[in-house]
Amino acid sequence: MxxxxxxxxxxxxxxxxxxxxxxxxxxxxxxxxxxxxxxxxxxxxxxxxxxxxxxxxxxxxxxxxxxxxxxxxxxxxxxxxxxxxxxxxxxxxxxxxxxxxxxxxxxxxxxxxxxRPVSSRTVAGQCFAVVGGKGGVGSTTIAVNLATALHKATAEPTLLVDMHMAQGDAAIFLGVEPRFTVLDALENIQRLDDAYLKGLVTPTPCGLDLLAAANRPLIGTLDVMRVRALIEFLKSAYPWVVIDCTRSDSSVIESLDAANTVLVVANQELPTLRSASRLAMALRQRCGANRIKLMISRFDSQSEIDRKDVERVLGGKVSYTFPSDYRTAVTALNKGEPLVLSSQGLLAASFETAAREIANLPQVARETARGGLFARLGGKR
Ligand SMILES: Nc1ncnc2c1ncn2[C@@H]1O[C@H](COP(=O)(O)OP(=O)(O)O)[C@@H](O)[C@H]1O
Ligand SMILES: [Mg+2]
The missing domain is CATH 3.40.50.2300 (Response regulator)
Structure with missing residues (x-):
């Protein structure tokens, strides 16, 4: 008809x-x-x-x-x-x-x-954007692992977007060499549909789809409307979208009100805290305070700057902390495999717990904890 x-x-x-x-x-x-x-x-x-x-x-x-x-x-x-x-x-x-x-x-x-029928889905997907207070703080590690944990928990199509206009490295974390990038999507936003997007994303061994970082300069200007339109479209195409977000491009930052939750990553270093505090303030104004969540990467409970200090500087509660585990993080990075798939350690567990909480999914008791608890309750062990 x-x-x-x-x-x-x-x-x-x-x-x-x-x-x-x-x-x-x-x-x-x-x-x-x-x-x-x-x-x-x-x-x-x-x-x-x-x-x-x-x-x-x-x-x-x-x-x-x-x-x-x-x-x-x-x-x-x-x-x-x-x-x-x-x-x-x-x-x-x-x-x-x-x-x-x-x-x-x-x-x-x-x-x-x-x-077009929205690929049998009637509800828009959810989008979580991860922004680091400074480079090197661990935001790509967080974005990659949150996306992988979401995919693992739901078995639903999940897209990781590397929204860096230069030198994004999510592809390395996922062990792929993409042919197309987020720039191809932004430059062709008028003709983006499910089929076109499918051609732009790179499937990865861990099951995520990746819309990779730019590998060349943008033709024309990057404006907020285009980025926003892209995020809206991605939400209509995937149930779960995680953006590894550059903080150095104001068009990207200003478009983040299209995300459901913006995760601001800090650590316990003064320079990072200072820039994370400015970033969190700007994002609260842009997106509303309830949509901004604070995270501490490489958390060190012995640090002179403790969680309360971080909360004072950043002006809000820290929702998630991820322990420091350099060996696990770097081994996974060099292998091109998200650590939530290869590690049983605390860092992997903290990513899984955070992903479920951010996405409002029920938490699962971890094997060891459940075994111990059941054993004690039932007296079987
Ligand atoms: N929780 C952590 N503990 C220890 N090292 C980490 C942790 N998270 C990330 N790293 C390491 O820190 C470095 C920078 O991480 P990355 O995610 O690329 O930061 P960003 O994207 O903010 O620049 C990488 O070598 C990574 O393996
Ligand atoms: Mg990065």
């Missing part, structure tokens, strides 16, 4: 006839007529094509539309991509923006993307 498309506020005859000739069932109306065309409770069209050329993108009009027709796709055509209007629209889940002049093929591609 052909797709039904409601063309809103457009005087572009070529667009109307072009879509009709390509087999769409096209109706035309002004934005204000929509509710009378589709009475409350009616299904509405498969997609709305909102033509805002000649006017400021009316994000106000898009909110009621999305509310009344939550399952209909929305594609917006605009003269200019106004960042504020787009941001508003993105918050409503509208990620398809076509800058004028538009080619019919681009419109069709966008319509296809917004009407």
């Amino acid at each position: 052909s797709l039904s498309v409601a063309l809103l506020g457009s005087s572009d005859r070529d667009l109307f006839t072009g879509l009709r000739d390509r087999g769409y069932r096209v109706s035309e109306s002004s934005a204000s007529e929509v509710s009378s065309l589709y009475p409350p409770g009616a299904k509405g069209p498969d997609a709305f094509l909102v033509d805002t050329r000649g006017i400021v993108p009316p994000s106000r009009d898009l909110a009621p539309l999305k509310r009344q027709f939550p399952t209909a796709g929305v594609v917006v055509i605009a003269d200019t991509l106004d960042p504020n209007g787009m941001l508003e629209a993105m918050r409503l889940g509208i990620t398809e923006w076509l800058p004028a002049p538009v080619a019919l093929q681009d419109v069709e591609n966008a319509l296809r993307r917004v009407t």
Whole structure:
């Protein structure tokens, strides 16, 4: 059955006839007529094509539309991509923006993307972003192992995104040599769909999919809207997305309100604490304090700077600490295999516990603890 498309506020005859000739069932109306065309409770069209050329993108009009027709796709055509209007629209889940002049093929591609069944998943996936207070603090180790632990716990498709615009090394941690990178996704954000994304990610031996770090300079500018649109799209494609995030690119940091939780990594060194504190403050303002969680990497209980000191400097509770275990961390890194798969130690256990807690999954008692506990309860050992 052909797709039904409601063309809103457009005087572009070529667009109307072009879509009709390509087999769409096209109706035309002004934005204000929509509710009378589709009475409350009616299904509405498969997609709305909102033509805002000649006017400021009316994000106000898009909110009621999305509310009344939550399952209909929305594609917006605009003269200019106004960042504020787009941001508003993105918050409503509208990620398809076509800058004028538009080619019919681009419109069709966008319509296809917004009407595709979301690979049998109706709920958006969850995205966790890991940002280090400084380089070397252990954030890639954390991102790689949290993602692997999530995949291990749920057996669901899990994507690790290396959002470094230069010198990201998640691929080394996972033992792969990717052909495509996050830049290919960002540069082609308009045509990203499930099939295209599948071609860009690198499957890894541990079962994660990797969208690898940039290996060349970006063509054009990296803007918040593009990064945000990418994160939203990734959440629609995977149940679990973990981002190993650069902190040196403001576009990336500013787009993190698209993540469900942002994990700020510090250690017990003053320079790291100082920059982590600034980072945590900026992120709290951007994403809301409840979405920011603090972590201490290579935690040393004997350190002069203790957990309470860290909490004072960072202005919040430390949710997770990961013990220091350089040998295990480096051995896994050099093998290209996440340590949660190869180690039974405390560091691996702390990653698994954190992953389950962050993702709201039930905790499992560890083998040894369970054995001991059962033995004592049941008196069998
Ligand atoms: N908990 C830990 N204990 C000891 N060493 C660690 C720990 N986590 C990471 N490392 C080591 O620290 C170094 C930097 O880690 P990495 O994750 O690449 O940091 P970042 O991504 O913040 O630059 C690596 O050699 C890694 O093996
Ligand atoms: Mg790193």
